Amino acid sequence: MRRLRLLLGLLVLVLVTGGCDAVLEAGLPTSTDSTQADAATPGARKALRLLAALPAGARVSPSSLGYDRDAFGSAWADVDGNGCNQRDDVLLRDAVPGSTTVAVQGSCDHDVLAGTWVDPYTGRRLTFDDLKDPGQAQAIQIDHVVPLAEAWTSGAVDWSDERRRRYANDLGVLLASDGPTNAAKSDDDPAAWRPRQAYQCRYARQWVAVKSAWDLSVDDSERRALEEMLAAC
Incomplete structure (x- = not known):
């Protein structure tokens, strides 16, 4: 008592x-905040405040600023030094608990061979029994929530190569997702592409968290789309 x-x-x-x-x-x-939010993702109201504080940027095409994927380094570098590449780290983190089969490969103690995932963008359940098979590996991809090309036009064009490398492999930027859905999302921002409605609140909150953490700008249409999704949380 x-x-x-x-x-x-x-x-x-x-x-x-x-x-x-x-x-x-x-x-x-x-009523306006999801109890499923993790510590790295702000609640809706805090996300709105963070969004309001983000600098305004122009809406430009990545190619007009000389976007080059190679400027972000090779994919899935082991930037945290745990012996595993970031793809395996994300696959293990985002899998349905208890569903994964892992093996030791070199210095990595969780080379992910199989498992089940729920794609956050569609809600689709994805189960794979051999991720060494190229077809299955392509069907579960690691998405940059804020794409590299979008980061480039929002400020990363002026970063050092090392900062871009760290961004491209930051676990807070990455999600395991359905391959075709990730391809459809491509380099779009929330003004051009949105996930299923049930995930839009979380998506907007994570997008804002990434842009705030990395000091990236937002353009007018992107800001309006994020405000709309956050208002519906």
């Missing part, structure tokens, strides 16, 4: 001193 009274007192204090935003940032559920 004493513990319950202390908890109620803390909740009252948060409401009095910080309002709804304080409840969101304390991790308590509200």
Whole structure:
């Protein structure tokens, strides 16, 4: 009973001193915030504040700024030094818990051979029994939530090669996704492409989190699309 009274007192204090935003940032559920958010993804209201603080940028094509995928380094470098490339790290992290089969390969203790994933963008369940088969490997891809070409036009064109390499392999930027869906998303921003409606809130929050963490700009149509998705959270 004493513990319950202390908890109620803390909740009252948060409401009095910080309002709804304080409840969101304390991790308590509200009607506008998903209780599924992880620590790296802000709640909807915080995401709106972060979005408002992002610098405005022009909507330009990556090719007009000389976009070059190679400027971000080779794919899935082991930037965290755990012995496994980032693809295996993401596949293991995003798989349905307990579904993966892994092997030791060189210095990597979780070379992912098989498993089941739920594509966040479509909700489709994906099961593979041999990820060494090229066809199966292509059917489960690692998506940059904010694509490399979009990052390029939003500020990465001016980064050092090392910073671009770190961005391309940042686990906070990456998601395991359905291959054809990832191909359809391509380099689009939220003004041009959106996932299924049930995932749009989380998608917008993660997009804003990435752009805020990496000091990237947003253009007007992108900002409006993000505001619309966040308002519906």
